[in-house]
Amino acid sequence: MTQLDDLPIRDDLRGLSPYGAPQQPVRVAINVNENPYHVPEVVAHRIVEAIARELPGLNRYPDREFTALREKLASYLGHDLTPDQLWAANGSNEIMQQLLQVFAGPGRRVLSFSPSYSMYPLLTRGVGSEFVTASRDDRFAVTPELAREAIEREQPDVTILCTPNNPTGTGMSLETIEAAYAATTGVLIVDEAYAEFRHDGEPSALELLPGRERLVVSRTMSKAFAFAGVRVGYFAAAPVVADAVRLVRLPYHLSALTQAAAGAALDCADVMLGQVEAIRVQRDRIVEEVTALGYAPYPSEANFVLIGGVDDPRAIFEGMLERDILIRDVGLPGTVRVSAGTEEETSAFLAALAELSRPATA
Known part of the structure; x- marks a missing residue:
């Protein structure tokens, strides 16, 4: 029987294992x-109704700009965000993949602080980039000094900060994110997949978006919204970042049913959360x-x-x-x-x- 190594796969993928829990x-x-x-029953009914409205038109491609969903995401996040600052995909992993396809790639470097989400190196290698890590402190925190020193040393094209961090749960201060942004000429991605679970009063990197066109804040509906089975991730950034991602997104990448389900859930955000x-x-x-x-x-x-x-x-x-x-x-x-x-x-x-x-x- 043919083994994986018998296939003419890329050399940099040999010996790797797929992500999985x-x-x-x-x-x-x-x-x-x-x-x-x-998912609460009242919301489930809203989702079913929204999907049902889409069913007769499934012979047509969906709105490739998912306009209504972006409007609802902007409203949900607040911070004076506008729909043209929002982008969505099939889970935050696809969001990360699209961003790396645009801003990383062969001959470029991606930096993160270890330990962190184990998909980062897999996604990085998938686009042909070099993945490099820097250490956290003994309590898994990243201070402004650690961020600045690592970025100046490694000179990454993309830096990924996960806060709250997976798998440690550690938060990150806005001062650290500001220091990281100031230290790099590349793109800074702040992964806030678990943002809704933070203790009261903990700020979001969304506060830092104005005036920082190389900052991207990634979120997901999988966790707080109990939507893991639907697969909806999204980011907020300067409108030009969404324009850049359009260069690599697959045509009509968000199905009409996904858009309908996510929109209905956002309409019921208070209940969902x-x-x-x-x-x-x-x-x-x-x-x-x-x-x-x-x-x-x-x-x-x-x-x-x-x-x-x-x-x-x-x-x-x-x-x-x-x-x-x-x-x-x-x-x-x-x-x-x-x-x-x-x-x-x-x-x-x-x-x-x-x-x-x-x-x-x-």
């Missing part, structure tokens, strides 16, 4: 930072209760917690799986990552962790 039918799945709540506070409560509960068990969780601004002080992450992962609970071993020594679930899911996880943490009896 375990997908298993378990009682409690808290491994991929999904929103644990279903109604469970965000409940998720934040469970996140903070995880931090508090795993600390009491003797672990060392990192502060989180996202909908998950990176738990440190784990002697054997693989044993914890396997022990949870035996109890029908799926968590994430992200490969950072001494840690596991846990998404904030419903109150019942969080209780099940904490009870299982307490059981796994007890010393074996003689």
Whole structure:
């Protein structure tokens, strides 16, 4: 049987593994930072109605400029944004891919701060660019000094800052983002996929957009909007950035059904985001209760917690799986990552962790 290496694939892709997290039918799945709540019934009905209106016209291509959706995204984000500053795609990964296709590519460099989202290097290699990393501090933060020094040293064409950061949950100050922007002549992408889960009062990089035409703020509807199965990501930037992305986007890349579903969800944003506070409560509960068990969780601004002080992450992962609970071993020594679930899911996880943490009896 032909193996992957037998095919004439690009040399720089040989030996790589595709991105993927375990997908298993378990009682409690808290491994991929999904929103644990279903789309509210009242919103589901609105979405169904919106999709139904599109069905008779599916013989025609959709609005390739997704005008109505961009208007709704601008209204949702506020910050005096206009529709021509918004762009959307099939998930924030496609958003990132489109941006890298335009601003990275062969002979160019992409910088991020490790550890961070594991798709960044895969997307970078996919467009033929070199991926370089700089270190965070011992609490996984990036200070203005760290950002400035790394950018001046590496001279990247694209810099990606993830805040709140995946997989650590760490936030980032506007001062750090400003320092990064000032230090580069390239494009600065701020990935705010988990922005809605931040503690009250934490600012968004959207505040920095005026006057910074090389700054892009990426968001997603997968997390806070409980829309992971629909695949809608988007960014806000200067209008010229959206013009640049048009050079590489596939024709009619957002289906009429995707546009309809996302628009209906945005019309019900208050309802869709109604469970965000409940998720934040469970996140903070995880931090508090795993600390009491003797672990060392990192502060989180996202909908998950990176738990440190784990002697054997693989044993914890396997022990949870035996109890029908799926968590994430992200490969950072001494840690596991846990998404904030419903109150019942969080209780099940904490009870299982307490059981796994007890010393074996003689």
